[in-house]
Amino acid sequence: MRLSSYFLPTLKEIPxxxxxxxxxxxxxxxxxxxxxxxxxxxLPMGWRVLRKIEQIVREEQDAAGAQELLMPTIQSAxxxxxxxxxxxxxxxxxxFTDRHDREMLYGPTNEELITQIFRDNVKSYRELPRILYHIxxxxxxxxxxxxGVMRGREFLMKDSYSFxxxxxxxxxxxxxxxxxxxxxxxxxxLTAVPMAADSGAxxxxxxxEFHVLAETGESGVYYDVAYDELAAKDAIDxxxxxxxYAVTDEKHSPDAPNCPPPDRLKVARGIEVGxxxxxxxxxxxxxxxxxxxxxxTPVTVEMGxxxxxxxxxxxxxxxxxxxxxxxxxxxxxxxxxVGIVNLKTGDAACDTVCEDAYAKLSAAGIEVLYxxxxxxxxVKFADMDLIGLPWQLVAGPKGVAQGLVELKNxxxxxxxxxxxxxxxxxxxx
Numbered sequence: 227m228r229l230s231s232y233f234l235p236t237l238k239e240i241p242x243x244x245x246x247x248x249x250x251x252x253x254x255x256x257x258x259x260x261x262x263x264x265x266x267x268x269l270p271m272g273w274r275v276l277r278k279i280e281q282i283v284r285e286e287q288d289a290a291g292a293q294e295l296l297m298p299t300i301q302s303a304x305x306x307x308x309x310x311x312x313x314x315x316x317x318x319x320x321x322f323t324d325r326h327d328r329e330m331l332y333g334p335t336n337e338e339l340i341t342q343i344f345r346d347n348v349k350s351y352r353e354l355p356r357i358l359y360h361i362x363x364x365x366x367x368x369x370x371x372x373x374g375v376m377r378g379r380e381f382l383m384k385d386s387y388s389f390x391x392x393x394x395x396x397x398x399x400x401x402x403x404x405x406x407x408x409x410x411x412x413x414x415x416l417t418a419v420p421m422a423a424d425s426g427a428x429x430x431x432x433x434x435e436f437h438v439l440a441e442t443g444e445s446g447v448y449y450d451v452a453y454d455e456l457a458a459k460d461a462i463d464x465x466x467x468x469x470x471y472a473v474t475d476e477k478h479s480p481d482a483p484n485c486p487p488p489d490r491l492k493v494a495r496g497i498e499v500g501x502x503x504x505x506x507x508x509x510x511x512x513x514x515x516x517x518x519x520x521x522x523t524p525v526t527v528e529m530g531x532x533x534x535x536x537x538x539x540x541x542x543x544x545x546x547x548x549x550x551x552x553x554x555x556x557x558x559x560x561x562x563x564v565g566i567v568n569l570k571t572g573d574a575a576c577d578t579v580c581e582d583a584y585a586k587l588s589a590a591g592i593e594v595l596y597x598x599x600x601x602x603x604x605v606k607f608a609d610m611d612l613i614g615l616p617w618q619l620v621a622g623p624k625g626v627a628q629g630l631v632e633l634k635n636x637x638x639x640x641x642x643x644x645x646x647x648x649x650x651x652x653x654x655x
Contacts, residue, residue, distance in 0.1 A: 305339060355398070
């Protein structure tokens with residue numbers, strides 16, 4: 227992609243309404259623009275990142291045995307009355323009537339709808355277990371939306387739902403999702419700490435929040451150093467995890483029985499990006515979701531739900547990876563892997579080197595953004611640092627005359643002068 231033709235409306239000034247780093251940088255880097263309070267348009271750069279995150283989430287859900295479908299954003303009030311949540315949910319739910327005076331709502335979550343789908347289509351224990359998921363926009367009418375995509379009213383969410391014949395099966399599904407979450411966040415370059423949580427409006431008696439660590443995180447996080455040893459494993463056993471201390475600041479108590487001594491207690495800042503629940507028959511009992519058991523007797527299925535804030539993760543990653551110049555994207559979620567900076571557009575030698583590098587990188591399947599604009603070098607460097615691509619390949623007249631380009635690692639700041647061939651080889655072309 228050539229920057230001269232790319233829609234990237236960057237800002238030099240810090241927007242007055244932005245209170246945290248991720249909100250400031252997403253606005254300045256031309257990733258989003260607000261269309262209404264807590265509602266954002268995702269511009270091309272932001273949309274690319276959102277899709278990268280969505281794809282990692284999708285791949286790990288698929289690998290854990292979940293099957294993707296797509297439920298609508300608009301739901302009928304009728305099924306929420308079946309579960310008993312329609313009147314209890316609160317003002318966060320956006321309610322309206324259609325032209326036929328039918329009561330409808332913009333879905334804040336999908337427990338009712340997925341239970342109805344299961345109830346109407348699955349009849350035998352032989353069809354269990356099942357984990358179904360979708361990645362869909364949600365709406366919750368926050369009383370005070372703030373912090374950009376971190377706490378907006380409209381947001382993209384992955385929500386999955388498990389159906390099992392008994393508690394042991396439900397716990398296996400819960401564990402599969404639990405470990406899928408850890409793999410998901412690890413692939414994005416994030417350290418996620420799971421901690422026992424409150425079930426809130428969804429309900430349930432086995433539930434964990436996942437907080438990714440970031441110096442500018444919204445919550446204080448306290449956890450046992452032994453968690454780091456568990457996190458290094460491919461899978462975590464829930465029973466082993468349950469003995470470890472991990473809480474947010476509002477629940478922290480040095481006097482708690484399992485609170486470790488100060489030398490084993492880690493203190494950090496975290497951002498909640500995922501929440502998983504086992505809630506047994508809370509919805510299946512209320513809505514009549516039953517299957518014929520092995521002896522033909524109807525069995526009310528055991529359920530769980532598992533949410534990841536896909537759009538929220540964009541902000542969380544920026545909170546974890548930025549400096550005073552801009553974003554520092556982990557390669558797995560970066561909108562482009564490489565930014566080519568032509569320091570003298572119009573110079574025949576610089577143009578030739580940059581065009582050749584652009585063609586070879588693109589042919590190798592590497593996502594590259596080529597800054598071919600007729601702008602000052604300072605503007606180009608500032609914009610490239612702001613948008614935070616993992617690698618910058620810089621070509622200027624002096625270096626090109628010697629057969630050299632500069633390769634910069636945005637994350638570490640390391641710069642190397644290399645031949646064009648060596649630089650391209652380092653980048654995988």
